[in-house]
Amino acid sequence: MRALRLLLVLGFLTVLSVASCVVIPLERAFPLNGRVELNQLVARDQLRHSRMLQGLVGGVVDFSVQGTSDPYLVGLYFTKVKLGSPPREFNVQIDTGSDILWVTCSSCTDCPQSSGLGIQLGLFDTTSSSSARMVPCSDPMCSSEYQTTATQCSQSNQCSYSFQYGDGSGTSGYYVVDMLSFDAVMGQSSIANSSALIVFGCSTYQSGDLTKTDKAVDGIFGFGRGDLSVISQLSSRGITPRVFSHCLKGDGSGGGIMVLGAIMEPSIVYSPLVPSQPHYxxxxxxxxxxxxxxxxxxxxxxxxxxxxxxxxxxxxxxxxxxxxxxxxxxxxxxxxxxxxxxxxxxxxxxxxxxxxxxxxxxxxxxxxxxxxxxxxxxxxxxxxxxxxxxxxxxxxxxxxxxxxxxxxxx
Structure with a gap:
């Protein structure tokens, strides 16, 4: 019965296309007499299935999380992001209360040179990335109507930003467009070395707690609801849905995982977000x-x-x-x-x-x-x-x- 249904469908399609017949030659993906391992076929099918499903549910991007909520130990959670070409790793604090991703720029003055978290601090150098470009003031995203972060035009025609956090600390700098590299998971397949162009901040000035070396990181990973947050940018490009999960381990070792994309977990209970609010x-x-x-x-x-x-x-x-x-x-x-x-x-x-x-x-x-x-x-x-x-x-x-x-x- 299953074969009969398939034949009927094919026959129906053939009848519809009789009026204008186009001959398209087909070639075998694998040699007719060649030996093909089962895992090769499975891998090929999984890749195809992930492409078919991508338009429906999008992909999943995983970020490992370090740190702990214990204020006497660390008091913050951070993860690694890969920016630029070739990609370089930066340790950034995870913050759902702000929108933009920013990292410390090589031209930053009076910024921390070391960290008490046992990590190596890095500086982003736009001249060392072949894919980096500045955002000009004429770009629509530089309009104050586009996002809540204060923007202004610098003398060099760069779209600059200035942002102050709830604890009184602040950062300012200019926007850059460059590659964010990550490992995506589509269905059951892992696609390594994926990347996407995103807009992020290059910080040239920091104040308040951001200058303290005991908890210094390379920047802040904003996961807010604004259009410039990474989750919004990846969603607008069809890479991931506009959803993420932030799972934190509660034991003494801390850590956890940040996932961009939908997680299929039957035990999840959903509570709606309050609409028309700048935060979650x-x-x-x-x-x-x-x-x-x-x-x-x-x-x-x-x-x-x-x-x-x-x-x-x-x-x-x-x-x-x-x-x-x-x-x-x-x-x-x-x-x-x-x-x-x-x-x-x-x-x-x-x-x-x-x-x-x-x-x-x-x-x-x-x-x-x-x-x-x-x-x-x-x-x-x-x-x-x-x-x-x-x-x-x-x-x-x-x-x-x-x-x-x-x-x-x-």
Missing amino acids: NLMLQSIAVNGQLLQIDPSVFATSSNRGTIVDSGTTLAYLVQEAYDPFVIAITATVSPSVTPTISKGNQCYLVAASVSQIFPPVSLNFASGASMMLKPEDYLIRSGFYDGATMWCIGFQKVQGGISILGG
């Missing part, structure tokens, strides 16, 4: 401690000026508005008393614990719209702060925000 805002609806919902008015997570809760990998800790933070701390303290001794250390709510925190502290869940919940173990919301009189001091990693908006960091 989710609707946090409630918090539960040990399975009990806290008495928090859901409206405190949605203000009139900036709705929702921001997810920002560039922020290390979590920040809750006061109306949510106070009930959270009260519930934690009530659950663990009198097994531990509550104390305040440098303005933070801490506890002196003589046993394992996993045996004493309760699980916590952050509940979002559409039934998505983030389950937190004690080690996920507590930070070890030191040792005192035979006990370990653990502090709540959530910080209080008076007014403003809640932010979930790395």
